[in-house]
Amino acid sequence: QRAEEISAATGFVISYRNNGLVWQTPYTGGALPEPARYRMRQVSPRTVVGFFRGNTLIRHSLSEGELSFIVPRSESAERGLRLWMLFVLTALSFILGVAYFLIRRTLKPLHRMKSAMEALHAGRLDYRIPQHGAVEFRELAEAFNTMTIRVRDMLQSKERLLLDVSHELRSPIARMKVALAMMPEDAQTRSLHEDLREMETMVTTILASARLQHTADTLKKTSVSLSGLVAEAIETLRDRAPGVRIAPSADMLIRLDKDKIRTVIQNIVENAIKYSNAESAPVTVSWEVDAAQVTLTVEDNGIGIPAGDLPRIFEPFFRVDDSRSRLSGGFGLGLSLARTIVEAHGGTIHASSAADGTRVSIVLPR
Numbered sequence: 001q002r003a004e005e006i007s008a009a010t011g012f013v014i015s016y017r018n019n020g021l022v023w024q025t026p027y028t029g030g031a032l033p034e035p036a037r038y039r040m041r042q043v044s045p046r047t048v049v050g051f052f053r054g055n056t057l058i059r060h061s062l063s064e065g066e067l068s069f070i071v072p073r074s075e076s077a078e079r080g081l082r083l084w085m086l087f088v089l090t091a092l093s094f095i096l097g098v099a100y101f102l103i104r105r106t107l108k109p110l111h112r113m114k115s116a117m118e119a120l121h122a123g124r125l126d127y128r129i130p131q132h133g134a135v136e137f138r139e140l141a142e143a144f145n146t147m148t149i150r151v152r153d154m155l156q157s158k159e160r161l162l163l164d165v166s167h168e169l170r171s172p173i174a175r176m177k178v179a180l181a182m183m184p185e186d187a188q189t190r191s192l193h194e195d196l197r198e199m200e201t202m203v204t205t206i207l208a209s210a211r212l213q214h215t216a217d218t219l220k221k222t223s224v225s226l227s228g229l230v231a232e233a234i235e236t237l238r239d240r241a242p243g244v245r246i247a248p249s250a251d252m253l254i255r256l257d258k259d260k261i262r263t264v265i266q267n268i269v270e271n272a273i274k275y276s277n278a279e280s281a282p283v284t285v286s287w288e289v290d291a292a293q294v295t296l297t298v299e300d301n302g303i304g305i306p307a308g309d310l311p312r313i314f315e316p317f318f319r320v321d322d323s324r325s326r327l328s329g330g331f332g333l334g335l336s337l338a339r340t341i342v343e344a345h346g347g348t349i350h351a352s353s354a355a356d357g358t359r360v361s362i363v364l365p366r
């Protein structure tokens with residue numbers, strides 16, 4: 001009777017077991033789990049406690065028989081638990097979402113930095129980072145902007161100096177040429193004449209390149225047949241070892257400044273010949289045309305260019321290993337002029353090199 005009272009008041013299921021006899025308070029809440037499923041744990045010499053899916057079983061051994069209490073899982077407690085978990089999950093995803101946006105917002109200036117670095121890498125020295133956001137980022141942006149201005153100024157004064165010197169050299173060279181023409185011709189004056197001619201070429205190349213860089217609209221564009229132009233360009237170089245071969249490529253008309261692009265092709269092919277050996281395979285000129293652009297490639301099997309020097313070969317006066325190139329003559333201006341001309345046409349030029357030779361490609365928009 002006492003057990004039934006307790007059971008009615010608490011909802012526990014109380015049972016007594018002795019010698020095969022089982023007595024249990026009534027329970028209406030559906031099936032209870034098998035006793036074997038509880039994970040039991042000894043809590044005192046005569047008592048064990050176990051849990052299974054929210055149900056609790058307590059077994060207590062008496063001197064005769066065994067008394068057990070089952071506390072069935074309560075529906076309302078379970079609903080509460082589920083609601084609580086739902087709340088925790090919602091709160092957690094909300095916090096994660098907010099944190100994600102906050103972090104993204106904080107890191108946004110880093111993205112601006114990254115685009116600025118990329119712009120600088122692409123040679124856009126007029127790029128400035130907008131200065132807002134946290135103090136640290138504003139300062140960083142300011143430092144970056146100041147740096148690019150300084151770099152730009154340094155480059156400009158370097159270019160200015162080169163131009164001024166080249167410009168000023170023109171009159172002395174002219175005067176020397178006149179003086180030389182008056183002298184009796186012998187081996188020495190011939191060699192002086194040769195040197196003067198070289199200096200003059202150098203000065204004209206630098207000035208021509210600068211003029212193009214600052215006034216790309218001086219290009220005299222006409223419609224030109226590509227294969228005709230290539231044939232014309234290699235005309236004078238064709239017979240020099242190891243020879244030049246034009247790979248069969250579709251002909252087409254393209255608008256460009258004929259004389260200037262001819263110079264570009266000549267410079268590149270001349271390099272390919274100059275930096276090959278007589279025993280190398282012939283230099284190959286080929287081109288590919290697609291809807292938007294023409295890619296012209298000159299390939300040789302010569303001495304190649306070390307990977308570390310590749311990015312610099314388009315700089316004025318840069319020559320890989322000056323001692324080796326001295327023999328072959330030149331100032332390191334050919335590719336720099338080529339790049340200026342190609343860029344004035346809105347195109348790009350690049351080079352790649354491996355142990356078996358060099359490829360230089362120019363890409364011109366159609």
Ligand code: ATP
Nearest residue numbers: 271272275304313319320330331332333334335358
């Ligand atoms: P210039 O063209 O003014 O007479 P240059 O040929 O030395 O002189 P660039 O044409 O600008 O100058 O080339 C720069 C440097 O790049 C060369 O000195 C050479 O070291 C290297 N180079 C260019 N093309 C090749 C090539 N096809 N194979 C190996 N090295 C090359």
Ligand code: MG
Nearest residue numbers: 271330334335
């Ligand atoms: Mg050259």
